[in-house]
Amino acid sequence: MLDLGAPEPATKQQIGPDAWLLKGFALSDADALLAAIEQIAAQAPFRHQVTPGGYTMSAAMSSCGAYGWVTDRHGYRYSPQDPQSNQPWPAIPALFAELAERAAHSAGFAHFAPEACLINRYTTGARMGLHQDKDEQDFTAPIVSISLGAPITFLFGGPNRSDPTSRWLLEHGDVVVWGGVSRLYFHGVSPLGKKASHPTTGAVRYNLTFRKVR
Template sequence: MDKEVIGPGACVLRGFVDDPAEMVRAIADIAASAPFRHLSTPSGAPMRIAMTNCGRVGWVNVRSGYGYAEVDPLTGHSWPSMPAIFTRLATHAAAEAGFADYTPDVCLINRYTVGSSLHMHKDRNGFLKDMPVVSVSLGLPATFRFGGQGNGEPPRSIPLVNGDVVVWGGPSRMNYHGVLPLEAGVHPLTGNTRFNLTFRAGVVKPAPRLGSKTG
């Protein structure tokens, strides 16, 4: 495992996932209870990335935009429990990056297909800002964009492959980040798909009212 520093409190842990196949199997089990869905953008258009969640809360559409909810609006049930392999990985990765005593509350699972991307944004809703974000890449490679906090600092383009983990916290916790459009390819584990697991900890308050736009 190589640790590549990309900013203060931010790093890429190359090849950190010991068993990517077990992680993908866990994703399939989660999706059997909480199916992947396409959330809506503020304009009402469906996002190209499909998403599901596991853990205490999940990221959903709410009437004012987006937020966290304890119940899956698609099924009416609580989100699937976070698999132990997910919790161990996120806790271990955070510790390797210098953040001890980290236990994730939620894992957002994004499914990318060819051409799908994620616009530059900050993770600032519903969670304590002193907790880092842990992001796991599985399957097809992607280009992660990681920049400043609106101060004119240009973002960096960081290639990520199957098993890489990015952690950012501390002074970099509120950095802008995104993913460039996924290029065509076939991965032996996931086919023409990339999965991204985003772990967050320190939930503040779930969304009180849910919208109905899930794509």
């Protein structure tokens, strides 16, 4: 007899130790996610932040949750306020938190409660070089990443910058979860291609990353 138990994503691909690509996991929530991003950006507009080294990031960023990730000439940090408005960041919508928790659970991480959601907006040519997500204090919680809009190539490496990377196409509604052994693995995205587009967002890609900060 066919077991129709809990709904599972169409495919679940292992991309590293304790790291999973959940194809299409957020697809049915995609329109609601995009609408919520628009509301968040009305309060905390997308901006191109500058790294301590003086490099202007090609992805525009906003945040929601108890903390947002900020960078300026003084360094990287989590801040409870948006430095642009000196107001708290918009709250994480219930849908975001619930979806992130479900994705984490599906990848083997129970009880994930995100405190921060970084929102990246990529236009043609925007990228994110290989880096570790290491500004959080708690590395026992995973990172949950949701992709919306135009497709991009995700690079997933290892614990050292020089480790070889594998390449994964991230499409509208895909979710990546990495934690445990992979929590501090290097990762990034290739420049958004000139022809990359999606019917809903055009030549724009959004990425949401959920993190436990403290």
